[in-house]
Structures are given as structure tokens and as C-alpha cells.
Amino acid sequence: MNTHDPIVGRYVYVQCEGKTYRTYYEENGEGIPLVCLHTAGTDGRQYRHQLCDPDITANFRVIAFDMPWHGKSLPPSDYYLMEEEYKLTTRFYSEFIVAFCRALDLKKPVIMGQSMGGNVCLALALKYENEFSALIALEACDYSPGWWIDPLHHPHIHGGEVVATSVFGLMSPESPDEYRWETWWYYAQGGPGIFKGDLYFYSVDSDFRDQCHKISGKVPIFFLTGEYDFACTPEMTERTAEKVKNAECIIFSGGHFPTSEDPAKFKEVVSPVLKKIISLDPERRGQAAGLAGRSNLVELRSSGRSERPGEGRRVIDF
Amino acid sequence: MSNRYGSRKSFDLEWIERWARCVNDDRILPVIGRFFTGRFVLGVDETEYLIEVRGGKIQRIAEGLTTNDMGYEFALKAPSSAWAKFSQQIPPPMFNDIWAMAHPLHKQLVIEGNTLPFWQNLRALTRMLSLMRQV
Numbered sequence: 315m316n317t318h319d320p321i322v323g324r325y326v327y328v329q330c331e332g333k334t335y336r337t338y339y340e341e342n343g344e345g346i347p348l349v350c351l352h353t354a355g356t357d358g359r360q361y362r363h364q365l366c367d368p369d370i371t372a373n374f375r376v377i378a379f380d381m382p383w384h385g386k387s388l389p390p391s392d393y394y395l396m397e398e399e400y401k402l403t404t405r406f407y408s409e410f411i412v413a414f415c416r417a418l419d420l421k422k423p424v425i426m427g428q429s430m431g432g433n434v435c436l437a438l439a440l441k442y443e444n445e446f447s448a449l450i451a452l453e454a455c456d457y458s459p460g461w462w463i464d465p466l467h468h469p470h471i472h473g474g475e476v477v478a479t480s481v482f483g484l485m486s487p488e489s490p491d492e493y494r495w496e497t498w499w500y501y502a503q504g505g506p507g508i509f510k511g512d513l514y515f516y517s518v519d520s521d522f523r524d525q526c527h528k529i530s531g532k533v534p535i536f537f538l539t540g541e542y543d544f545a546c547t548p549e550m551t552e553r554t555a556e557k558v559k560n561a562e563c564i565i566f567s568g569g570h571f572p573t574s575e576d577p578a579k580f581k582e583v584v585s586p587v588l589k590k591i592i593s594l595d596p597e598r599r600g601q602a603a604g605l606a607g608r609s610n611l612v613e614l615r616s617s618g619r620s621e622r623p624g625e626g627r628r629v630i631d632f
Numbered sequence: 633m634s635n636r637y638g639s640r641k642s643f644d645l646e647w648i649e650r651w652a653r654c655v656n657d658d659r660i661l662p663v664i665g666r667f668f669t670g671r672f673v674l675g676v677d678e679t680e681y682l683i684e685v686r687g688g689k690i691q692r693i694a695e696g697l698t699t700n701d702m703g704y705e706f707a708l709k710a711p712s713s714a715w716a717k718f719s720q721q722i723p724p725p726m727f728n729d730i731w732a733m734a735h736p737l738h739k740q741l742v743i744e745g746n747t748l749p750f751w752q753n754l755r756a757l758t759r760m761l762s763l764m765r766q767v
Contacts, residue, residue: 460736465751472752479755483729487722542725544732 321365323386330382330413331406337414338386339379343371345600346447346591347423349415350378351431353571354402354516355477355509356500357385360428363577369585373592373600374424379414381407383508399467400511402430404519408437412445424591428452429546429570430512432537436522439529439558448591449535450584453543453570455550456522456557462514467507474502477509484570486542489579497574522554531559534594536587540568562587641716643676645695647767652683652690654763661688665756670749672757673697675709675742688756706745714740719764730761 323340340358342365350361358378365376380387383400393400411434415423425446427435432454439449465471466480478501485494501509529535535558539551548565555563564583566572572580592599641647655661665688674681682701684692694701710718710733717727726738733741743750750757 465747468748468751470748470752475755476751479758480731482758483732487728542728544726544729544735544738547726547737 319362319366320371321362325386326414326417328410328413328417330410333390335382335390335410336388337379337382337417339377339414339418340365341375341377342366343374343376343600345373345375346595346598347415347418347420348374348376349411349420349423349425350376350573351411351425351427351434352378352381352384353429353431354512355384355504357381357387359385359500360497360571360574362574363580364573367577367581369581370588371600374588375600377418377420377423381410383505383511389505400507402512402515402519404434404437404515407434407515408441411438412442415445422447424448424450426450426452427454428573429454430516430520432546433458433516433520433522435535436526436529436554436558437520439533439535440522440525443530443532446533447595449533450587451535451537452572453539453546453551454537454554455539455546456526456554458516458520458546458550461517461545462510464510466510466513473506473509474504477504478502481570484543484545485575486540486567486569488567489569489576493575493577497571500574526554526557529558531561533560534591535561536590537561537563538566538572538583538587539564540566540570540572542567542569545570641719641767643679643712643715645681645693648674648681648693648695651764651767652693654766655760656689658759658763661756661759664688664759665753668753668756670753671701671704672750673704673707673709673745675707676715677712680707680709685760688760690760704745706743706747706750708734708741708743710741715764718761719767721765723765730758 320342321340326337328335328337352358352360357380361378364370365378370376383389423446425435425438432451435449435451435454436456438446466477467473478498481501482498537551537555539546539548541548552563555561566583568579569575668688669686671682671684674683680697682694682697682704683690714727714733717724726732730741734743
């Protein structure tokens with residue numbers, strides 16, 4: 315008897331900034347659309363565990379797509395004629411996410427992104443707040459400097475090995491080796507210069523320090539950051555969340571790639587957030603029962619923000 | 633930081649020697665470090681240890697540098713307090729990785745010299761340094 319994952323993969327053509335992008339995505343589940351954004355230089359495989367989790371897919375239509383230039387999605391057909399190196403911009407990134415959701419005719423999806431996918435949630439909240447019902451920003455903050463560096467795309471340096479190794483320490487040493495090295499593998503497989511080009515967005519073009527306070531709070535934003543993240547530290551996330559209306563900040567004992575480096579721990583951390591999103595939008599949940607499992611979340615102190623009394627930073631001990 | 637992460641270590645030449653033996657006993661480094669040949673400096677406070685590597689194995693360690701050494705490719709310099717955290721079995725956040733320690737946000741470790749061989753051999757170097765956790 316063969317075993318299959320329940321994930322289904324397809325290609326959709328997405329129009330963005332005058333070009334058409336053949337875009338690969340995978341999905342599973344029913345209910346509230348939950349669109350998942352991968353980290354810099356990798357692809358939607360980082361969400362394979364969530365795509366297969368019946369507790370999540372019972373209530374959410376989980377969709378993970380590969381950005382152009384990543385995974386099974388292609389670069390523009392004339393990429394070999396480009397006169398400057400690949401650089402992801404805030405404008406293209408946020409427009410593409412909106413265009414993808416429209417191409418799939420998704421109504422007010424929830425966005426969950428990690429690292430650069432987390433940071434772009436701030437851009438989405440600033441410019442496209444009417445498009446989404448909630449944002450889950452994993453390992454996100456308003457400014458992540460220090461990563462747009464040439465050694466990550468240099469002809470005398472093995473791109474795959476150095477890209478993957480440069481991010482390995484972002485993971486918690488206590489995450490399972492199997493999944494930490496699986497995450498390393500995803501990084502080792504990116505196209506030349508794509509990780510560095512994504513980091514142009516991450517470290518240069520996405521400085522939201524002076525814009526966070528303009529976010530209206532119409533869309534709830536959940537910030538979740540692991541204590542081993544040295545690119546976006548818990549303090550950086552907390553500082554950002556304090557500036558954003560209708561935000562909640564959760565710090566947990568993990569690293570920068572929670573969905574792939576330790577899926578079991580991530581499930582415990584994210585389940586209360588998903589339950590809250592269902593409670594805000596009960597009509598659109600799937601047909602099956604609510605999220606199973608218990609969480610040992612402990613509320614330690616209130617954030618003091620008046621917008622959401624009683625909700626604040628939470629710390630999880632395992 | 634709690635005891636969960638372990639205790640402090642001293643970094644004299646005897647400790648470096650124990651670490652070098654650990655590196656040379658490792659069965660993964662000859663595979664991933666096959667092309668790692670060169671000399672680098674491990675700086676602990678004011679002390680410089682010259683580490684000579686050939687094919688992923690350490691051939692020589694020396695405390696201090698002389699003119700006869702004719703230099704080295706790159707140096708990794710950090711206070712002993714940082715190396716002590718790095719070499720604990722479960723290192724605390726921000727000290728679990730040399731790039732974490734060197735990142736402009738944290739500045740616990742300085743990477744000096746020609747950084748090209750540093751980046752070229754990052755995977756083997758990272759493995760090599762992670763074996764400090766077994767010393």
C-alpha cells in the first residue's frame with residue numbers, strides 16, 4: 315500500500331507589473347484561505363508539514379506558492395537579458411502576493427509568512443489592508459539590516475553551501491536535526507543570486523521603522539518570533555509589535571524557520587493564533603472540528619496597549 | 633543566562649589541542665572539508681592561536697604568531713566569554729553560530745583578513761568549530 319501526502323500541486327499564471335509568471339503552488343484543506351509565504355531564497359516546501367496537518371487543514375485551505383525565481387516557479391522568460399542583478403523590491407513582492415490571491419479568486423485570505431514573508435506583512439498592512447482578514451508574521455520586524463552581502467552570490471564561492479550554512483545558525487540548536495538539515499537543503503537548492511536578491515528586500519528596501527505607526531489596525535497582525543533568531547531578535551519583534559495597532563506578540567523557544575525546523579513545536583505555538591482567527595471568522599471555517607490538541611500557552615503580562623486589553627506578550631516554556 | 637546552557641571553559645593551548653584532536657577524529661570533515669586547506673587564527677581575548685588545516689584536518693596549532701609563520705588567511709577573534717558561550721553544548725541565543733556572533737547586530741566576534749577562504753570553506757569551518765561543544 316503506497317502512502318501519499320494529501321498535498322496537491324498546480325501552476326497558475328499570475329500577472330504582475332506587466333509580466334506573466336507561471337507560478338507553482340501547493341494546497342490542501344478547506345475553509346479560511348491561509349496563504350503561506352516562504353523565506354528568502356527558498357520555496358513553499360517549508361510549509362509541507364502544515365499542508366499535511368489535518369488539524370489545520372480541517373479549518374483552513376492552506377496554500378503555499380513559490381515566488382517567481384523560486385522553487386518550481388520560473389523567472390521572467392527574458393531574465394537572461396537583465397542588465398542588473400536580481401533584486402526583490404517591496405513593491406513587486408507585495409503586488410505579487412495580492413495578484414496571486416486574486417488569480418486564485420481568494421476572498422480576504424489570511425497571510426502567514428516567515429522572515430521576508432513576515433516582514434512583507436507590514437507592507438501588506440500598510441497598502442492592502444482591505445485584501446486580507448488577518449496576518450501572521452513569523453520572525454518579522456520593521457528593519458532587518460546586515461544581510462545584503464556579496465559572498466552570498468560570488469563566482470568563487472559555492473552558492474548553495476554558503477547560502478545554506480549562513481542561515482543554519484538562525485535555527486535553534488534544540489530543533490530536531492532531521493528538520494534543521496532539511497531546511498539547510500532547501501536553502502542549498504536556490505537559484506544563483508536569488509537569496510542575495512531577496513535580501514535586498516529584507517535588509518535594504520523594507521525599512522518600515524517610520525511607517526509602522528501608520529498601520530490602521532483594521533487587520534489583526536500576530537507576530538511570532540523564536541529566541542534563537544539572530545537576524546530578527548525577540549527584542550526587534552517586540553519593538554515592532556509595540557508600534558503596530560491591533561498586534562499581538564508571541565516569543566517562543568525556537569528559531570528563524572519555525573514551520574520547517576521544528577513543525578511539532580510550531581504547531582503548539584501557532585494553534586492558539588489559528589483558533590483566534592477562526593473565532594474572528596467562524597462562518598468560513600471548514601466542515602471538520604476545531605483545532606485539536608492543547609496548548610500550554612501562559613499569559614505572563616499585558617502589553618498595555620489599549621486597543622486589545624487583556625492581550626499581550628506570551629512566553630511558552632516546554 | 634541559566635545553567636541550562638552549560639558552564640564556562642578556559643581556552644589555553646591544551647584546550648585547543650583537545651579540540652584539534654576532536655576535529656581530526658571527526659568522520660564528516662574529511663568529506664565536507666576535502667578542499668579546506670589554509671591557515672587561520674582563532675583569537676581568544678588577546679591570545680592568537682594559529683590553526684593550520686590541510687584537507688579538513690588540523691595539521692598544526694601554535695600559540696602566538698612569529699614572522700616565520702608568514703601570515704594567515706583570516707582570523708576569528710572574540711572574547712573568551714563569547715567563545716565560552718559558543719562552545720557550550722546548548723549555546724545560548726546569539727552565540728550558537730559564528731555568523732550570529734559576527735553579525736552587525738551583535739558584534740561579538742570579528743572576522744579579519746581575506747574573507748574569501750572563510751566563505752569558501754564556511755560549511756567545513758562551521759562543522760570544525762561546532763566540535764568545540766564536545767571538548
